[in-house]
Amino acid sequence: MILLFGGTTEGRQAAALLDRLGLPFIYSTKTRVEPFASSHGEFRHGALDEAAITELIASHGVRLVIDAAHPFASRLHRSVFELCKRFAIRLIRFDRAPVTFPDFDGLHSVADFPEAIALLERLAPTKLLALTGVQSVSPLRPWWRRREMLLRILPLSASMELARREGFPEAKLLPMNPDGPDEALEAIVREHGVDCLLAKESGESGFFPVKLRVAERCAIPLIVIRRPSAPEYDTVATSVEELEALLPDAATLKPLRTGYTTGACAAAATKAAVITLLDGTAPDSITITLPSGKVASFGIVSYSAEQGRARCGVRKFAGDDPDVTHGLLIVSEVSLLLDGEPGEVRFLRGEGVGKVTLPGLEISPGEPAINPVPRGMIRECIAAELRQRALRSAVAVTISAPGGEAVARKTMNARLGITGGISILGTSGEVVPYSMEAWLASIRQSVAVAAANGCTTLALTSGLRSERHLRTLYPDLPELTSIHYGNFIGRTLELVRENGGFSHVIVGVMLAKATKLAQGEADLSSRVVSLDPRWLATLAADLGYSPAITSQLADLRLVRNMMEIVPFGSDEPLYPAIAKACHRACRQWLPDTPLTFVLFDMEGRAVIST
Numbered sequence: 289m290i291l292l293f294g295g296t297t298e299g300r301q302a303a304a305l306l307d308r309l310g311l312p313f314i315y316s317t318k319t320r321v322e323p324f325a326s327s328h329g330e331f332r333h334g335a336l337d338e339a340a341i342t343e344l345i346a347s348h349g350v351r352l353v354i355d356a357a358h359p360f361a362s363r364l365h366r367s368v369f370e371l372c373k374r375f376a377i378r379l380i381r382f383d384r385a386p387v388t389f390p391d392f393d394g395l396h397s398v399a400d401f402p403e404a405i406a407l408l409e410r411l412a413p414t415k416l417l418a419l420t421g422v423q424s425v426s427p428l429r430p431w432w433r434r435r436e437m438l439l440r441i442l443p444l445s446a447s448m449e450l451a452r453r454e455g456f457p458e459a460k461l462l463p464m465n466p467d468g469p470d471e472a473l474e475a476i477v478r479e480h481g482v483d484c485l486l487a488k489e490s491g492e493s494g495f496f497p498v499k500l501r502v503a504e505r506c507a508i509p510l511i512v513i514r515r516p517s518a519p520e521y522d523t524v525a526t527s528v529e530e531l532e533a534l535l536p537d538a539a540t541l542k543p544l545r546t547g548y549t550t551g552a553c554a555a556a557a558t559k560a561a562v563i564t565l566l567d568g569t570a571p572d573s574i575t576i577t578l579p580s581g582k583v584a585s586f587g588i589v590s591y592s593a594e595q596g597r598a599r600c601g602v603r604k605f606a607g608d609d610p611d612v613t614h615g616l617l618i619v620s621e622v623s624l625l626l627d628g629e630p631g632e633v634r635f636l637r638g639e640g641v642g643k644v645t646l647p648g649l650e651i652s653p654g655e656p657a658i659n660p661v662p663r664g665m666i667r668e669c670i671a672a673e674l675r676q677r678a679l680r681s682a683v684a685v686t687i688s689a690p691g692g693e694a695v696a697r698k699t700m701n702a703r704l705g706i707t708g709g710i711s712i713l714g715t716s717g718e719v720v721p722y723s724m725e726a727w728l729a730s731i732r733q734s735v736a737v738a739a740a741n742g743c744t745t746l747a748l749t750s751g752l753r754s755e756r757h758l759r760t761l762y763p764d765l766p767e768l769t770s771i772h773y774g775n776f777i778g779r780t781l782e783l784v785r786e787n788g789g790f791s792h793v794i795v796g797v798m799l800a801k802a803t804k805l806a807q808g809e810a811d812l813s814s815r816v817v818s819l820d821p822r823w824l825a826t827l828a829a830d831l832g833y834s835p836a837i838t839s840q841l842a843d844l845r846l847v848r849n850m851m852e853i854v855p856f857g858s859d860e861p862l863y864p865a866i867a868k869a870c871h872r873a874c875r876q877w878l879p880d881t882p883l884t885f886v887l888f889d890m891e892g893r894a895v896i897s898t
Contacts, residue, residue, distance in 0.1 A: 289314065291350045292329075293364065295321055298356040298382045301528050303329055309535065314348060318361070320446050320848070331848070334753075334890060338367050339698065343751045345375065346610045347774050347813070349722045354531070355521075356382040360488060362516045369519035375610040381521040382531055384491025394509040395500075401427035404486060404511050408435075411509055413484030417477065419466070419499055420488050420513070422447040425454040428486075438462055438480060466495045473502045485510045546721065547607030548586070549714025550618055551662025552578055554687050556586035557620035559669040560600035564593050565622055566677055570600060576669060578717030579661055590617065597623040609721040612698045613689075613710055616640075621686040622670070628682025633667045635685055640692025641712060646705025646768075648740025649733065657701070657711040658687055665717070687712055700730065703767055704737050724776065731780050734771045735787045743769045744789075748780060749796040750812070757892040758796040765794075775801075778810025781877035795874055796886045799856070799866075800847040806869035808876065824850065827869075831861045848890065856889045858896075863887060867897035 292302055295317035303326060306313045313329045320333045355368050372379040398404045408431055415436040418428060422441040431437060441447045443463040451461055487499045489512050503510035525531040556574045564570040570591035577583050590601035599621040606614035637643055637656030644651045650660050670683050692709040701711060738746060747770045749755040755770050773780035784793060797805055801812040807823055825842035840853045854862050871885040887895040
């Protein structure tokens with residue numbers, strides 16, 4: 289799967305290219321865009337923070353990211369760059385070719401909107417024409433509240449609605465496409481008596497040269513907001529041809545690399561530390577046998593020894609899995625105990641490793657968050673080295689992960705009562721990229737912790753966005769009750785039933801996934817099941833909708849366009865019917881526990897079936 293950030297000319301060009309090459313992709317935009325035909329793409333809109341991008345990458349098995357977003361989307365560019373670097377995902381920046389600025393006296397370059405407003409105060413134009421789009425309504429408010437300003441925006445209902453919400457005078461909006469000839473923009477300037485232009489350095493595809501030429505021709509000032517600085521991308525394309533040349537190498541489906549768990553790294557580091565302590569010399573690498581039966585080698589990247597103790601570190605490698613602990617240094621410090629029984633291994637908590645504070649996990653409260661299998665691996669490594677040297681002793685082991693406390697904030701640890709750092713995990717010793725088993729193991733753990741801590745209600749959602757929507761309806765639910773099922777709704781409900789002890793379960797699902805769940809699908813991934821517009825059309829016909837509406841639904845390509853045909857809400861029979869169908873589907877996996885189903889649209893509006 290390829291993740292394409294668009295909403296631009298370059299975004300549409302990249303989408304058309306991926307479609308032509310038959311490569312599956314997700315087209316992501318900040319605001320809703322007018323749909324265009326696509327055989328291999330699925331569409332989503334809405335601003336994404338790092339957590340949401342991570343979730344999108346993990347849930348769809350993203351192998352390549354193409355950043356074709358607007359040059360001024362600085363925060364998005366930086367987040368995408370950092371995440372791709374962290375998860376070792378190939379990133380291509382599909383950028384706009386730079387434009388050479390002409391040399392004329394009326395051209396003024398500024399860094400941002402505040403600097404532009406300060407310059408406008410000095411120039412004091414009678415009427416400004418802003419060519420910076422509807423997103424600039426808010427930053428330009430200090431100017432247009434007091435002075436004459438026209439604003440050119442795209443002729444889209446979403447743009448008009450945003451301008452209205454911001455309070456911009458509708459009479460001063462110029463809804464039109466920017467792709468007209470020089471004469472079209474020049475005519476507007478002369479007709480309205482415009483004596484200053486404001487634009488962004490938007491490149492050739494943003495029709496920046498047209499603005500330059502018109503300003504020079506009309507002999508009026510042009511204030512240009514410079515492009516913000518961008519990350520240092522390894523791969524940049526500025527044409528469709530360049531992008532296509534990069535795709536075969538980037539998009540070829542190579543076998544995903546497996547990695548190693550924090551537990552395997554901790555065991556390897558411990559073995560190296562014991563050898564360093566007993567022999568006085570640190571090894572360059574260590575070989576251990578994993579619980580899976582495979583033999584793995586680990587390089588030792590740091591070590592130290594002093595009287596009675598030794599430390600060694602192993603760098604965590606997660607392969608091609610989007611694991612937040614990838615790259616962390618896992619350190620083990622060992623020392624011999626004089627007050628312990630021979631063979632005893634005492635586990636201590638170091639920097640960056642969490643502490644268990646709640647019941648329900650496999651480790652008792654108060655203990656360092658080192659799971660049973662890693663503890664067993666560590667014990668075996670210690671016992672083997674002592675046995676080889678005919679020694680009998682108790683050993684203290686302190687596992688640490690510098691930087692682990694910050695990394696743990698990106699995990700569910702705090703919600704599970706694991707404070708102060710990461711968990712040392714692993715059952716096989718290997719990290720399998722995008723493993724369903726790993727996701728289900730975390731769900732099973734979350735359900736067990738909720739039950740052990742007296743939670744009688746569970747709130748199941750696919751991720752952070754639907755959880756936030758659900759919390760607006762149920763603000764009193766403890767955080768411990770919220771569990772993310774990702775795409776695995778059927779198996780999650782089965783785990784809830786297997787655990788037992790809950791008196792109420794609330795399931796929140798966004799509309800796109802709900803159309804699949806309503807048909808009884810247990811896995812809501814777009815890779816497993818796609819939209820079936822015929823099912824929707826049949827449902828609508830059974831509910832008495834007109835042939836015109838059912839025909840439109842039968843031709844539906846994107847779920848979000850359904851709301852343009854039938855407005856979302858409880859007063860439309862279609863959405864309560866979908867919610868009830870989802871409720872019935874959930875019953876096949878959780879037949880007896882009282883259950884509430886909540887259907888959400890992208891804005892968080894809800895239709896409830898109890």
